[in-house]
Amino acid sequence: MTNIPDSYDPDRIESNWQDEWQDSDVYEFDPSDSDTQYVIDTPPPYPSGNLHLGHGLGWSYIDFSARFHRLQGDAVLFPQGWDCHGLPTEVKVEEVNDIHRTDVSNEEFRDLCVEWTNARIEEMKQTMRELGFSQDWSAEYRTMDPEYWGQTQESFVEMADDDMVYRDEHPVNWCPRCETAIADAEVENVDRSGTLYYVTFEGVGNDDIEIATTRPELLAACVGMAVDPDDERFADRVGDTFEVPLFGQEVELVADDDVDPEFGTGAVMICTFGDKQDVDWWAEYDFDLRPVFTEDGHLNENAGEFEGLSIDDAKDEIADALDDEGVLVDSEPTEQSVGACWRCDTPIEILSKEQWFVEVDQDLILEKADDVEWIPEHMHDRLVDWTESMEWDWVISRQRVFATPIPAWECRDCGYWHIASAAECPVDPNEESPAVGECPECGSGATPEESRGAGGEAAETNWRGETDVMDTWMDSSITPLHISGWPQDIDLDDFEPVDLRPQGHDIIRTWAFYTLLRTGALTDEKPWDDILVNGMVFGPDGNKMSKSRGNVVEPDEAIEEYSADAVRQALALGGRPGSDVQFQWKEVKSASRFLTKLWNIVKFAGGHFDEDTPDIADPAYRDADRWILSELTRVADEVEAEMEAYRFDAALRRLREFAWEDLADDYVELVKGRLYNGRPGERAAAEKTLYTAVTSVVRMLSVFSPHVTEEIWQHLPGTEGSVHNAAWPDPDYLDEDAEVAGRHIAETASEVRAWKSESGMPLNEDLDRVELYFEPGQNGKLDTYDLSETVNAPIKLVEGRPDVELVPVDVDGDESEIGPEFRSEAGAVLQGIEAADPAEIQAQIHSGDTVTVEAAGESYDLDADWLSVDEEYRAESGEEVTVLEASFGTILIYE
């Protein structure tokens, strides 16, 4: 007997096991544990403090894989990082402290960011814990820790050594609100309404021309004009010169295939810069550079009397001025798509800035991406499309504070840029001078001793530390290297792809892309073997979760209502990985019911176990045992294959089906008689079978519902340690004959029981006997022991079809017809019907519309429709019998 509590109490079980695991090494990665490893490149989330259900889905997938591979005997590394740096934290810290970042020193500001971030991480860890995720917390990392950002710097240094990092003046995407450069991946296209202005440019020694633009505020930056070379309207005008209204600079008309002749008048102005097309034309035709915007989104001195206006104000004022001048021909509303900052939605501008860039080697990225297994496969296309659309190198410098410092210094004398050596990292170039000492270019400056000795004050030397910092994707794009132990344990040359990268589809253009780029560039390897992309979680109403819709479900809310073990199952069953998942309370509820059922199966089975059960040797298995063990063998193989293919939904569905239908509804019902009344050897076989099935199900299910399975495991005899360190079940009982026999037994038992219950009979009512007739071709050999116990009847097996006959046993007359027809004689007619031979009446019904009945010496003719004949089955012996159809043939029940 096991001492499993009567009722399933998830609250107690879950918090208890979360505490236990916290203090144990169950999830610790120890490569010496196994010849095979399974290393997961877990996403380091941005520490917002809120681990939402979308995270819940992504991390559930990771946890399923981690737990499955532990059971498979792999040494599993499931680390957890935090992608701490970045603008959102700076904005939050400014908000909560009511300061601007320039109100305090950079150091102080960083400290506030670190403090805020640590608190948010604790909140998210709490939710991770409550969902039962199995990270190895000894492998936790935070990108804001010097140990980590030193590695980011080192990877920067390595790439600079290979000329894949450079500093250059180049147009970059710029957010005028955040006042920083941003990468292409941080630009989001938004649709908005604008105005299309038609403006006349006066010809210089030639005719005027009319152009159309949505951005009159860029007129001061106009450096050229362009038309389509095939546009008849401008056939003779290429090379003509025009004067830009209000600002007076002269510009020339060029012909270029990239002009859309359908837009506006067919002639467009080229400015430095309105968009990326302008940048291309500017480079191709060697136009002047006339920047007109400041970093904070105002017009500069090139705008003359409009200097100082914000970009939006300038648009209106310049349009008005054009109108006053009489050169604004027309204006009309238009819909346009503009690039906006991912963080603040402000339309981005393109400014030419000296920045740090990382080379984008499209071929290398595509080659590595091609080597990776993408799950689902079509996510690969998204990466390819994005990579092929990249026009510019990756601008990695940001004009912010809370980020990895760029380890570089500029010589104040000659402008030479010196990059730190790997050994100097981590280094803050504004706190320390470079080890190199004198400028390698011009020889000016301090010796290393002088520069580093005097408190490291950068100002005492000729070196000016770089104040720009790195894009946070520089931090997170080296996670596979970090978790593999670079640079302490391995060199870049030793790097081998890790096993799994799980991530959301919303960060394919960023995290997946940058990781492929960086790992490829640094190691010439692909970063991972497999990438598993998860979808989003929609609200119970099928819409994207949002506060304004009121359809947000928080993980803790769902856990409190049911249990973490049930929530995890609902997430697994939401769909195949990659698809978006609709959160459904009914799935959580049904998972919760399933877990209660599981508890009850174990409770029942455990009542028949003792400490000797695991060691029962050479059990005398019966067909029912052989059948469920063969099914179990199949299920273990199938679930394993589904798990390997990341089909968590299919794996769990199969497992639940087996546990609930085959094991609980069929097998347990079949062997109850044997367990309670069987002889010791017969009982032992059922006990051993149940033990094998239950311990296997519990281990497989531990992947999805780790708490309840751990609790059960501890109560089962013959188990040691945590279920999460056990081995994946490997039953070897395939027996096709037993499966056929077992299915026939289970089907018969369930048909007879259903019939008893429909007939209002107690389920344990004794029957005279039950006969099973097998159609030709059906295997009619089976072991009747358990079936007989289950249906409370002797069982007879017969090949062929039963010889049964449907015989008429009773005739009823319809009084509502016979009454009015025969009035005072109606009673006699009804008696006559009752007294007649049912077979003879049935014969008359079959031969015509009229039936003649004898009553009190008279003959009465009745309409055949007024009579109904009851029939019953009779066996050859004449005994009354119930006939049930079965998949293998016929079941006869004799009461």
Ligand SMILES: [Zn+2]
């Ligand atoms: Zn912004």
Ligand SMILES: [Zn+2]
């Ligand atoms: Zn110098």
